[in-house]
Amino acid sequence: MSPDLTAIRARFPILSRRIGDAGLHYLDNAATAQVPDVVLDAVRRFETTSRANVHRGVHRLAEEATVAYESARETMARYLNVASDEIIFTSGATGAINLVAHSFGDGLSPGDEIVITALEHHSNIVPWQMLRDRRGIVLKWIPVTAEGRLDLSVLDRVVTERCRLIAATHASNVTGAVTDVGAIVAAARKVGARVMLDGAQRAPHGPIDLPALDVDFYVLSGHKMFAPSGVGVLWGRRALLEAMPPFLGGGEMIRTVTLDRSTYAAPPHRFEAGTPPVAAAIGLGAAAQWLMTLDWVAVSAHELLLTQRLFDGLPRAARVVGPTGLQERLPVVSFAIDGAHPHDICQMLDRRGVALRGGHHCAQPLMDHFGIPGTTRASIALYNDAADIDALLDGLDDAIRRLT
Amino acid sequence: MTDELYHQAILDQAKAACRAGRLETPDASVTIDNPLCGDRVTIDLRLGGDHIADLSHRVRGCVLCQAAASVIGRHAVGATAETVNAAEDALRAMLRGDPVAVPWPDLSVFSPVKHYRSRHDCVLLPFEALRTAIAGARKKGP
Numbered sequence: 001m002s003p004d005l006t007a008i009r010a011r012f013p014i015l016s017r018r019i020g021d022a023g024l025h026y027l028d029n030a031a032t033a034q035v036p037d038v039v040l041d042a043v044r045r046f047e048t049t050s051r052a053n054v055h056r057g058v059h060r061l062a063e064e065a066t067v068a069y070e071s072a073r074e075t076m077a078r079y080l081n082v083a084s085d086e087i088i089f090t091s092g093a094t095g096a097i098n099l100v101a102h103s104f105g106d107g108l109s110p111g112d113e114i115v116i117t118a119l120e121h122h123s124n125i126v127p128w129q130m131l132r133d134r135r136g137i138v139l140k141w142i143p144v145t146a147e148g149r150l151d152l153s154v155l156d157r158v159v160t161e162r163c164r165l166i167a168a169t170h171a172s173n174v175t176g177a178v179t180d181v182g183a184i185v186a187a188a189r190k191v192g193a194r195v196m197l198d199g200a201q202r203a204p205h206g207p208i209d210l211p212a213l214d215v216d217f218y219v220l221s222g223h224k225m226f227a228p229s230g231v232g233v234l235w236g237r238r239a240l241l242e243a244m245p246p247f248l249g250g251g252e253m254i255r256t257v258t259l260d261r262s263t264y265a266a267p268p269h270r271f272e273a274g275t276p277p278v279a280a281a282i283g284l285g286a287a288a289q290w291l292m293t294l295d296w297v298a299v300s301a302h303e304l305l306l307t308q309r310l311f312d313g314l315p316r317a318a319r320v321v322g323p324t325g326l327q328e329r330l331p332v333v334s335f336a337i338d339g340a341h342p343h344d345i346c347q348m349l350d351r352r353g354v355a356l357r358g359g360h361h362c363a364q365p366l367m368d369h370f371g372i373p374g375t376t377r378a379s380i381a382l383y384n385d386a387a388d389i390d391a392l393l394d395g396l397d398d399a400i401r402r403l404t
Numbered sequence: 405m406t407d408e409l410y411h412q413a414i415l416d417q418a419k420a421a422c423r424a425g426r427l428e429t430p431d432a433s434v435t436i437d438n439p440l441c442g443d444r445v446t447i448d449l450r451l452g453g454d455h456i457a458d459l460s461h462r463v464r465g466c467v468l469c470q471a472a473a474s475v476i477g478r479h480a481v482g483a484t485a486e487t488v489n490a491a492e493d494a495l496r497a498m499l500r501g502d503p504v505a506v507p508w509p510d511l512s513v514f515s516p517v518k519h520y521r522s523r524h525d526c527v528l529l530p531f532e533a534l535r536t537a538i539a540g541a542r543k544k545g546p
Contacts, residue, residue, distance in 0.1 A: 341466035343441060343526065347409060360442040373442045373464050402410060403467065 002305075003298040009383050011036040011290075022353030025388040030173050030332050030379030031357050032223045033204055035283075039227055042286035043279050053275055055252060069278050072285025073268070076233050079288040080218065081209045086241065088234040088268040089281045093200040094123040096219035096234035097167070099271060100196055101127035103244040104165065104217075110136030113162040115193075117142040117150055118369055119172045119179075122362040124198045128167060142168070144369055148175030148322040155187040163193040170202040170218075174361045174375065175322030176332035178202070181213050194240070200224055200232075201330060204381065205303065206296040207288075216240055222280060226381075227287040231280035234271070241267035248273035299382050303331040306380050306389050313393040317400055321375050331380035334361070340403040342376040348399040354392050409520060410467065413513045418470035423477030425460045432540035436533040438525055443469050445530045447476075449537040455484050456538070461530060468517060468526040476530050479508040485538050492531040499524045 009015055012034050017024050026034060046068055052061035054069045070084075077084035090096040105128075108114075114128055118141055132139050140158050143151045150168065159166065166188050171178045181197065188195045196217035199208065203220035210218055217236045223229035236244075246253050246264050250273035255263040264270045304326045310333055311324060318335040337345070342358025349356055359374040360367045367374060378392055427433075427448035435446040443465035450458040459480050461473040480488055490507050497504040498511065501518045514527050 343443075343466040343523070344410070344468075347520070347523070359440070364442065367442065373444070402415070 002302050003295060003382070005302070005383070005385055008294075009385070011038065012383050013037060013040070015383060019353035019355075020351065022351070022391075023387075025352070025354040025384075025391040027378040027380065027384065027388055027392060028355045028357045029204070029381035029384075030201060030224070030361075030377065032229070033226050033381050034383070035228070036226055036287070036290060038290045039283045039286045043228060043283045046279050046282045051279070054278055055269070065278060068282050068285075069276070072281045075285040075288050079207050079292060080233075080235055081207070081211055082235055083238065085266075085268055086235055086238050088236070088241075088271045089276050090219075090232045090234050090271075091230060091277065092223070092232035093198060093219045093221035094127075094232075096232050097123055097196075097198065098127045099234055099247045100167075100217050100219075100236070101131045102247045103271070104194070104240070105131040105135060105137070106245060107243070108135055108137050108164055111138065111162060112164045113138045113140055113160060115140045115142060115158055115163055115166045115168075117168050118144045118365050119148070119150055119169055119175065119177070120167075120363065120365075121169065121173050121198065121200070122364070123200075124167055124169060125365065137164075138162070144175075144366065147177070147324075148172065148366075149177040149328075150179055150184075152180060152183045152187075155183060159187045159191055159193065161191050163188070163191050165194045165196060167196045168198070170197040170199045171205075171330045171332075172322070172363075172366075173201050173332065174334050174363050174366055174377065176330040176334070177323055178328040178330060180328070181215065185214050201332065204291075205330060206294075206300065207292055210235060222284040222287070225284070225287055225291070227284035228277075228280040231277045231284050233284070236267075238267065241271070244271075246270050246273065250274040252276070294382070303380050303382065303384075306384055306386065307331040307333060309386060309389045310378060310380075310392070313389065315397060315400060317404070318396070321370055321372070332377065333379070334375035334377045336370075336372050336375050337400060337404070340400055342374045344403055345376045345396065345399045348402065349392065349395040352391055352395040354388075354395050356392070409516050409523070411513070411516065414471050414516075415467065417474050417510065417513055418467045420474050421463075421470060421477070422474045423460050423481070424462065424473070426462060427458060427460050430458075430541075431544050432537045434533050434537040434540060436529060436536065438465075438529050440525070441466075443526065443529060445469065445473060445533045447473075447530065447533040447537040449534070449541050451538075451541045455482055456480050456488070459534075461533075463530070465529065466523075466526050468514070468523055469529055471513065472527045473530040475508060475510045475513075476534055478510060480534065485542070488531075488534060488538065492528075492535065495527065495531065499527065 050064035194216040222231040346358040430448035
């Protein structure tokens with residue numbers, strides 16, 4: 001059964017804009033997804049009726065702002081099937097990973113090991129390299145298969161008794177491969193290590209049952225799941241969060257402050273120093289609330305149908321960098337074409353209103369692994385339709401003809 | 405000049421790849437990456453007195469980057485560092501949309517790029533490599 005695509009598309013005002021003479025075919029959703037009217041309405045309602053700081057004032061607007069902000073936290077908790085006091089609003093997925101790298105990482109000792117993967121976005125590589133340089137920990141890698149999935153056959157060798165954390169993507173922003181989380185969690189549990197998943201790509205594709213995944217930390221990004229930029233979420237198990245020191249210091253995160261010392265609030269406020277991105281968080285809550293009303297069996301089937309249409313129509317010159325089947329993958333498709341640079345392809349497609357992403361996708365180690373400077377990527381969201389895919393394929397044939 | 409970015413002259417210039425390759429005994433060899441897109445340009449250079457005696461380039465990049473390296477290959481040999489600097493300055497002015505007389509006529513193929521801010525660095529990367537290579541070769545001395 002297919003979702004009511006017309007109704008879904010009608011919620012996204014930007015989809016009606018023109019790019020020159022062409023309609024917009026937005027296929028860069030893995031970078032930033034578009035915003036539905038329910039989110040725009042929620043943000044506008046807050047900013048025009050209840051704008052105030054949270055957890056500070058007692059006047060009416062402050063009270064309403066606090067309720068709206070905390071309500072967004074509760075919505076995100078439902079989206080992830082966890083407790084709301086384990087939801088921390090951050091500046092984004094990058095901010096959330098840096099928080100873990102500092103607050104969890106500062107409890108590590110020289111020689112302790114963290115395992116990351118060659119499939120990661122730079123945001124899940126660089127903070128761990130910085131932690132390594134600060135704390136003298138050891139970084140290890142899970143490699144990638146020819147198909148662009150994690151090579152989990154190495155887990156027994158890479159995950160040792162010294163491993164304290166495995167930080168892996170839930171789904172790749174380049175290959176679209178969805179990680180076999182169970183295998184990673186099992187390897188971590190054997191040695192008492194924790195698991196952090198980067199859910200930035202997975203989160204826009206439906207609610208997530210974190211207790212079933214049995215991980216310890218999870219991060220996501222608002223602007224990739226149809227919400228404003230500048231907000232994201234870190235979820236962590238309560239016992240872990242309670243044991244972790246703060247990351248940033250400032251207002252909101254304290255219990256008492258004297259000129260000599262401070263004591264800190266309990267999670268989640270301990271990790272939300274300063275005024276949070278209130279309106280953006282309310283927008284994220286509205287996005288999650290709307291996403292939870294959709295039939296995700298139908299939406300996922302629709303997204304994968306479009307993925308198959310793209311696979312079927314790709315010219316022979318295009319080599320897919322990632323799994324070519326539909327199992328355990330997101331509708332994120334990267335490909336390389338000999339003699340045609342991704343930026344040239346993207347620029348030519350832009351003339352037809354097709355928005356793609358070309359380059360290394362903040363995953364240079366993965367590009368090195370495949371021996372390519374970059375790929376062209378089409379990333380599909382719930383509002384895309386067959387016309388988007390067909391516009392891409394038509395433009396791609398023309399671009400290849402001109403460039404090669 | 406057309407506003408079409410991929411007009412025939414720019415495609416032809418990229419395809420010509422004038423002086424693409426490597427020098428066997430360069431005075432300086434410089435490789436520069438564009439961190440945003442991963443493009444990479446290598447310039448090998450030999451000086452003869454105050455002018456460029458020989459030069460070659462290797463590009464892993466887009467059509468614009470290839471075309472810019474090819475224009476350098478076509479015009480830089482025999483030029484002084486001052487002429488090269490003037491060419492780069494003129495190119496930067498052209499990309500800003502300022503009216504400018506270009507010292508190397510082939511630079512005018514990049515005129516449409518002024519409308520595409522995110523592509524300016526693609527054209528400038530080979531010039532940045534060339535400038536760095538000249539500085540390196542001068543430092544090395546005769």
